[in-house]
Amino acid sequence: MEENKKKRIAILGSTGSIGTQALEVIAEHPDLYEAYALTANNRVDLLIEQARRFMPDAVVIANESKYPQLKEALADPEGVAALRPEAIAPLVEGLMLSGFAMQAARSSRPASCTDHLFSHLWNMRNHTYNGVTPSHGFQVSVGTLCMCAMFDEAYKSDFTTLDVERCVAAWPSLEEVRAAAERLFANESFAELGVTEITAKYDDKEEVRRQMQLLKSNWPDLKARLQAQCYTYDEMYRYLSIVGAPTKPEDVGITKAQMLADVPFVRHIRRRYNLLDLGLRAGTLDTWVNGVFGKGGIWEVQ
Secondary structure, eight states: OOOOOOOOOOTTTTTSHHHHHHHHHHHHTTTTTTEEEEEESSSSHHHHHHOOOOOOOOESSSSSGGGHHHHHHHHHHHHHHHOOHHHHHHHHHHHHHHHHHHHHHHHSGGGGGGGHHHHHHHTTTTTTBTTBBHHHHHHHHHHHHHHHHHHHHHHTTGGOOOOHHHHHHHOOHHHHHHHHHHHHHHHTTTTTHHHHHHTTTOHHHHHHHHHHHHHHHHHHHHHHHHHHSSOOOOHHHHHHHHHHHOOOOGGGGGOHHHHHHHHHHHHSOOSSSSHHHHHHHHHHHHHHHHHSSTSTTTTOOO
């Protein structure tokens, strides 16, 4: 006899009268039903309460201004640190989904960008700390914090006033980019990689003009979407601190000065477009980097 399976229910508007009644039915018949997804428009406090009680796979709030509160409330770094299965399960699911995404794309692009590239760079240099190679995850922790801080700096830019033609005029030729890469990587054992990858993602002036015009025209919406999706440095620092992950370059044997010096290298070693490329095209990269590593920055280089 085939075993009965629970019906997985998605409730759109779980904080309304019909939604709350539906959840009570699920609570009364846990052998028959389980909440798969919960959504609400504005009542974030009740949605958080429901999510903690029913543990759905997805929780959505339509009002984007409420999302940071929802995200913070449902994060459970303490549970991860305590090795509680219910806290670790979403992380495992996320890792599996990122793996499936990489398989589908036949590339690590869906799950790996600049935060990972710091780790790849250090590994290519055979970096060790206290006689051993730091784990990729530990190094990515530091890279992630660096890029969270870089995004925080990027949000301070007002690209609605961007001088597109000035960006285009300042954009170097492919020959100039190649020559600069050869000088940058002259003493590295993987010099050819740096030159090849930066050449592969080179865009001519017309493409840079198109990109910068899109950035200028869409910046308010793009900024809001990025802020809704990406963690701030402070948020990520708190989460990583709680679980015992590295939170500064020295934790993996890298000085702040070395990490600052590595910023241009990580932009070269993969052909995928990232925040550093955007800042370079817009002429704001040096300002962002100075905001992270300069006087008063989170990793001020003395």
